[in-house]
Each structure stands twice: as C-alpha cells, then as structure tokens.
Amino acid sequence: MPIVHTGSYGGIDSARALAELGVGPGMPGADVLERLDEDGYAFLPGVFTPPMLAAFRARLGRLTEAEGARGGSEVGQEAGTMRLSDLVNKGPEFDACFTSPVLLAGVAHLLGEFKLSSVSSRAALPGEGHQALHTDWPGGPLAPGEYQACNSMWILDDFTEENGATRVVPGSHRWGRAPQEALEDPFAPHPDERLVLAPAGSLLLFNGHLWHGGTLNRSGAPRRALHGYFTRRGNPQQLDQARYARPETLARLSPAARFLLDV
Template identity: 60%
Template sequence: MHFDLNVKQEYRRSEGEGNPAVDMSQAMDDLGVTGDLLDHETVRQLDETGFVILPKFLPSHQVQALRARLTELLVAEGERAGTEVNREPGTMRVSDLVNKGQIFETCFTHPLLLAGVRHVLGEFKLSSLSSRLPLAHEGNQPLHADWRGGAPQPGDYQVFNSLWLLDDFRNDNGATRVVPGSHLWGHAPANAMADPTAPHPAEKLILAPAGSLVMFNGHLWHGGTRNRSGGPRQALHAYFTHRSNAQQLDQATFARPETLAHLSLAARFILDV
C-alpha cells in the first residue's frame, strides 16, 4: 500500500484548538503505554529486520466479531466500499473504520501496538484504518514502501504499519511478503529493481494464524502476493505517521459525533481530532 501524501506539514491546529492538556506523553500514560511493554527481542526485530510477528494476539471470538462486522460493511457499502481512501483492483477494501464501529478501536489504541509505533516514530498519529481482502487469483502488489518522500536515514522514520490478521496467512492465499532489513537500505524498490513485482531473493512470506498482529516499519519493502487458492485472506491495516505529516485520511474531517462521544481524550489525540 502506498499511503501518505508524503509532504510534511506544520501541525494544522491553531493555538487554542484541540485539548491543550493532552500531549504525547500524557496520551501514552492514559492508554497504558509503558516502557516495559516491548521486550528486547521485539525491539531488536523492529530495529534490525523491520518487522515482528506476534502470533494469535487476538482471541478467536474477537477475530470472528471483526470479520462479521467487515462483512456487514462490505454488503452495506457495495461499490462505495473503500472509496474514502482508495480502491484497489482485485481486492475488497473498507476504509474509515474509526467511524464504523467501536470494535475497531483496539486497532489504534492497543498499548503494545502504540509502544511499537512510538519506538519507531516518536511523535505520531493514526493516518488511516482500513481492511484489505484480495480476491481469487488477484492481489499481487509490487514491492513498495509506504512513504514516497524518499528513503530516510535510520532514526528519521516517517511511517509505521500494522496488520491485524483475520484469516490465516498461508503461502497460497496472498500472504504479505517482506524484505527483512530493507528499511535500512536508504532506497526504494522501484529504484533498485527492474521489476518490483518480481520475487526478491531475500524476501520472506509472513505466515501466521488468524488473530496475529504484525508490526512493521513503514519503510520496509513489502507487498501482497497473489491469492492463488482463492481462500479468505483478510487483514486490518492500522497505519501511523509522524505527527508532523499529513494523514492519509484526515480524521478530523471524517470524525462523526457518535465516534467522538465514546473516545477518550487520549484516543482522540492519537487520531488528531
């Protein structure tokens, strides 16, 4: 997925807007993000390989509930599904999930996920929350990074992504491929490969059961593969950006009153609303 506008902008709120009592540190405290949530191995993997897989992170009943809600949304929205952000040929997408059920809130407020985001980005906000389901024999993507503004040096990262697996990721149903360590290389796949849709000699498939959480540096080379089996392979994408960047989906513009009514001030800070 290619996401952000990739043009840095000044923090868009004028003085006096928002909630001046909440800053990043306070939001992290309120959401339970503590310094001991990430163990040494998780930090090592995020730093060195650029991704980490946490198997069966969600219980099966929560996975089933998320699946059911997405099915409802796909039916209800029909051809409009995904249009708040983008449509991708060969896939079924739902976007703006922040406003489509409290059930999705854990995907942008879970303390362990936010600890990972903060470790990589420092000051951050949610850029978008969406789902992706490749259709039978579709879904192949070129290797890409989620930032088009050039390849930053380590320590100056701009984006972070996460996959919440709602189906098993197998080698035949469109599992995401990644190139370990590529976030450190300082260039994009399109500048290094004659054909970014072709296999890379160092790529690995993310193979994990439903309910797993995959956290990864958004500058890591990655891409969906073809769903050869035609079986289900649905995932949620909680995508974050540095707080100084534009969001893929302007959360303040799309925020619904009923959404804001149930969100804590800390969660609203993560959304920048």
C-alpha cells in the same frame, strides 16, 4: 519537547496520552524492538483475542455487503481486492487498531511523536492480489531515526503460501532506497524476500519504509487483514481524521484516543 495541543483533548501531550492508554515500561519487549530495528517487522504477542477476531470478521462482513463497489473509496480502491476505509467511524470494534498499548509502544519506538493516519482493510480476492514491492511512505527512503511511517497488520485469515500472504524483504527499511528505483521489476520475486506465514489472530507491526507487498491469492476464498497505519505528528494523514470524524465517534473516544487521531 512534547507537542502540546489545547483542542478537544484538553492540552494532553504524547507521554500522557500513551500512559492513559496503558503503555507501560518495557513494552512491547526487547525482542520485539530488536526485530523492528534489525528486520523492520515483528509480531506482537497477546494482543488479538478470539472474540476480537470474531468481531472484526463480522463487522467487516456487514460493511462489505453494505458498501459494495463503494468500499475503500475514502482513501483508494485496488483492482482484485475488497477494501474498506475510514474504519475509525464504522464501529468501536476497530478502536483496538489504534489504542492497543503494546501496539502503541512499538509505534512510539519507531516514530517518536506520532498520530494515526488511517484504519482500513484489504482482502485479496481469489486469483488476485499480487502487488509490486513497495513502501508505505511516499516521501522517499530515509536514514534510521528519521522514519516517517509505521503500519500494523491484524491478520484475519491464516496467511499461507496459497492465499496471498504478504512478502517482506528483511532489513530493506535501512537500505535508503525505494524498490521502484532499485529494482528492474518490483513485481518479481526478490532473492531475500520472506513470506509472512501466520495464523489468524496474529498481529504484525512493520516499519513503513520496509519493502513489502501482497502475493497472488491462489485459494478459493478472500484473504483478509486490517491495517492500522501511523505517521509522525507533523505529517498529513492518509485519511483526514478531523474531516471525517462523526459526533458519535468523538463521544465514544477518550481524550487520549482523540489525541492520537489529532481531532
């Protein structure tokens, strides 16, 4: 049965919210769903436009300058990176990160009933950014059909071998093991890992249980990406959207979008 709320989104349920946001039959495509199921990640075509890319970069640049050392503090900071959090409330440019119909269709395929957990950004600085292989769900690995989280990566700079492209281990979302438990050294290269090499303007959707991690940025410039992170409706959010919601944000968003934020 669908979860029905009677708050500020007026009794709307998941099916109606997705339909009102433009999710239609056949989205995001059988090939995308096959890659999500088998590999744990897939690229979503036709979502990013050049004006969106320019708007994301410009707004993040202004926010980075304004927030400085405070950047990312709402959720968490990471040495060697520039992070920004609570982006739902920091510009309508970021609405696409949780309202894109093709994106939402892919998330619904993985999670069923879901909500936004957070929208944030991560920029790996030159000489920094290498991460241990990890998953994006802290509660431990689960069986297929029980996945609890899904992440999306809006690629703002070309992902190359030199600038800290994300590495993924295809199929690891189905292994039922966490990398910190299964690997002697999660920071070391994995024999099955692949680098996500993609041009700016690409959108990657991946299972939150997939083993992945940033690599070392050996270039001379930050490597930037946005993250729209989703979880099942019964789980806590990475950022409590109701607590942080600003009046101007609530006024801007439709009831269907507010349903996805659970505000």
